[in-house]
Amino acid sequence: MASSLLVKLTVLAAIIGVAYSVGIYEQCAGEGYPTLPCDAGLTCFRRNKWFSSCQHSCPLNLGWECETYITLAPTYAAGWSQCGGDGWAGPRVCPAGYVCYARSVYYSQCRPVGDCPSDWACAALFQTTPIPTTTVPVPVTLSAYSKCNNVGYAVCPLGTACFRNNHLYSECRPSCPPTWACETDVVGLNEQCGGEGYVGLTRCAAGLRCYARSVWYAHCAASCPAPDWLCWQK
Structure with missing residues (x-):
């Protein structure tokens, strides 16, 4: 029994990288x-x-280079075909309704959900359904010191951010002028608050703190989002 469990854990460790995906606001490239x-x-x-x-849409007016965003288009393995195993270089993602079940360290197969033979290492399974694709319009880069509120699919140039003067007007600027409303504005939950090259707002709303995901990105959260975040640095 112990040896059977060890085999399953070994298979799980061998294929866990195949099915790993990243959650919202986490680094993907x-x-x-x-x-x-x-x-x-x-x-x-x-x-x-x-x-x-990883986000639902391109962050607007924050200087993101979303016109060159990365689109991942995985190749799907057909139902009942091989989807993994030591040395396997073919497609590893199964179509909807199928799961990549491991027979051993050397062979995995796309089979219907729940249809895993009793002598397979079924403890190491991952359901891999297609990732929906979304067409996002290419954002326009505004000029520095131009209006940036109520401008759809537009971003401020690098080195600037969209700062609020009042409820009617915001502008792409390198910093917030002392008399503008942005002096008292705060960053909301899961919104960026820091990172190398970031020039936007850095003060989080009440009850939130600015936690660093990496040297280049931090956002406001009630607690450290995950163990691999650099929370001790913030």
Whole structure:
């Protein structure tokens, strides 16, 4: 019994990297960082060459380079075909309704959900359904010191952010002028509050703190979002 469990755990460790995907606001690409798929419904959007994160849409007016965002288009294995195993270089994602079940460290197969033979390592299974694709319009880069509120699919140029003067007007600027309303504005839950090259608002709303995901990205949360965040640095 113990040896059977050990085999299943070994298989799980061998294929866990195949099905891993990243959650919302987590890093999915960047120079020196592996390119990872996002959870279903999310897209990997580019902030700069060092950092991209999984989000529902491109963050507007924050200087993100979303016109070059990363679109991951996995190749799906057919039902009942091989989807993994030591040395396997073919497609690893199963179609909807199928799961990539491991027979051993050397062979996994796309089979209907729940249809795993009793002598297979079924403890190590991952349901891999297609990731929906979303068409996002290419954002326009505004000029520095131009209006940025109520402008659809537009971003401020790098080195600037959209700062609020009053309830009617916001502008792309390198910093918030002392007399503007942005002096008292705060950053909401899961919104960016820091990172290398970031020039936007940094004060989180009441009950939130600015937690760092990496050197290039931090956002406001009630507590440290995950163990692998650099929360001790914030």
